[in-house]
Amino acid sequence: ASGNIDAQGIVRSEMGKLKFLNEYSFPDLRSPWIESTKDTWLPQGTFDFAYEEVRERKKQVLFEILDNYDIDGIDLDFTRIRPFFQDGEKEKNMHLMTEWVEDIRSYLDKKSKERHRNLKLTARFEYDPEVNYSEGLDVETYIKKGLLDILMLGVIGDATPDASAKWFIDRCKGTGCKVCPGLEGHFYWIGTDIGTGRAATLDTVSAAASAYYLEGADGLQLYNFVATDQPWDKRIIDDVAYPDRIEFRNKKYVFTMWSGANMAKRNVWESKFYMMNDQNESECSIFIGDDIEKNIRLGVDFCGDLMIRIDGVNLKEDLDIRLNGVSLTYNEGADCTFVWDSFCVYTFHLHVPPHAMRQGENTVSLHRMITYPEYEGHIEVQELELEIIYNKMIYTSNL
Numbered sequence: 356a357s358g359n360i361d362a363q364g365i366v367r368s369e370m371g372k373l374k375f376l377n378e379y380s381f382p383d384l385r386s387p388w389i390e391s392t393k394d395t396w397l398p399q400g401t402f403d404f405a406y407e408e409v410r411e412r413k414k415q416v417l418f419e420i421l422d423n424y425d426i427d428g429i430d431l432d433f434t435r436i437r438p439f440f441q442d443g444e445k446e447k448n449m450h451l452m453t454e455w456v457e458d459i460r461s462y463l464d465k466k467s468k469e470r471h472r473n474l475k476l477t478a479r480f481e482y483d484p485e486v487n488y489s490e491g492l493d494v495e496t497y498i499k500k501g502l503l504d505i506l507m508l509g510v511i512g513d514a515t516p517d518a519s520a521k522w523f524i525d526r527c528k529g530t531g532c533k534v535c536p537g538l539e540g541h542f543y544w545i546g547t548d549i550g551t552g553r554a555a556t557l558d559t560v561s562a563a564a565s566a567y568y569l570e571g572a573d574g575l576q577l578y579n580f581v582a583t584d585q586p587w588d589k590r591i592i593d594d595v596a597y598p599d600r601i602e603f604r605n606k607k608y609v610f611t612m613w614s615g616a617n618m619a620k621r622n623v624w625e626s627k628f629y630m631m632n633d634q635n636e637s638e639c640s641i642f643i644g645d646d647i648e649k650n651i652r653l654g655v656d657f658c659g660d661l662m663i664r665i666d667g668v669n670l671k672e673d674l675d676i677r678l679n680g681v682s683l684t685y686n687e688g689a690d691c692t693f694v695w696d697s698f699c700v701y702t703f704h705l706h707v708p709p710h711a712m713r714q715g716e717n718t719v720s721l722h723r724m725i726t727y728p729e730y731e732g733h734i735e736v737q738e739l740e741l742e743i744i745y746n747k748m749i750y751t752s753n754l
Contacts, residue, residue, distance in 0.1 A: 428475030514539035565644030659707030
């Protein structure tokens with residue numbers, strides 16, 4: 356996204372207008388207290404938790420809810436708004452956020468004793484543990500101290516259906532804290548229209564759920580489904596909670612090639628799967644949950660379709676596209692869109708035989724067959740999806 360830099364050093368994108376410094380992010384929520392504490396606002400328009408009055412105010416809001424309503428617990432969403440501290444002070448102030456979470460846990464435990472039932476503390480964090488730590492959130496300590504009953508995962512501003520939850524699952528084993536990765540109700544795409552969305556489907560949700568169950572997730576969080584502006588399949592609520600219901604269901608694995616559409620509105624975005632002009636091959640790791648060996652052993656009739664959208668390729672014959680070393684054959688037809696600063700953008704569909712796939716880690720690779728020395732650009736994968744198609748209805752109870 357193009358943009359210019361203003362006097363305060365903030366990129367003003369033409370596609371996404373950012374907040375100015377020293378404005379509160381949520382003007383509809385402004386109150387006399389908020390107006391009187393402007394010195395505690397961060398440049399991004401949120402509160403600086405380094406101030407004791409901010410931490411105390413946030414706690415008292417939660418305590419008031421616990422005192423006056425017969426609720427089952429409190430959920431802390433650490434993905435929606437960040438940062439929590441000034442740049443350069445996040446690691447130094449990390450202990451303050453840990454103590455704040457401990458205080459909420461203690462008050463919940465107090466209320467649990469009064470009401471003779473356990474009240475839960477749940478929290479939602481970024482999938483990337485380094486992002487959490489860099490923002491002053493010592494999630495590993497929260498887990499070790501037993502502060503959380505359920506840990507949920509997500510991102511700011513976009514769906515990441517293939518983000519791994521293993522780091523959290525490994526650390527929560529044996530602690531009593533359950534891990535529930537989040538599944539978004541919609542996806543944002545970058546392609547031709549930045550920010551265009553499509554609703555999650557039973558196929559896409561089943562695929563992501565299957566991968567998370569393979570990693571060892573205890574459950575799933577359905578996030579932003581009520582906020583989608585398109586109809587969505589209500590069977591998602593019933594089916595994805597049970598791994599056996601989706602085992603032999605068609606699945607569409609959606610692999611994230613960039614950091615999110617909201618980020619792309621502000622910065623130049625680059626795919627994580629690309630091949631420079633002086634390279635002859637490139638690869639990308641993908642993860643699927645279907646038990647391919649079991650399917651083959653049982654004689655299940657299934658196959659795969661790999662959709663790949665590539666910028667900078669001239670003809671499909673220019674590339675040999677492989678999955679786990681197996682060359683894939685092109686299905687009929689390809690959608691080609693001319694782009695002014697490139698050769699063109701092609702959308703290919705390739706047939707994937709069962710023996711080319713495996714449960715868990717897989718490798719998609721590009722191999723250059725024809726070179727264009729005069730072309731100074733590079734090949735970039737914009738979208739990548741693997742659809743696994745079961746050609747007959749399979750009932751798990753019959754196997």
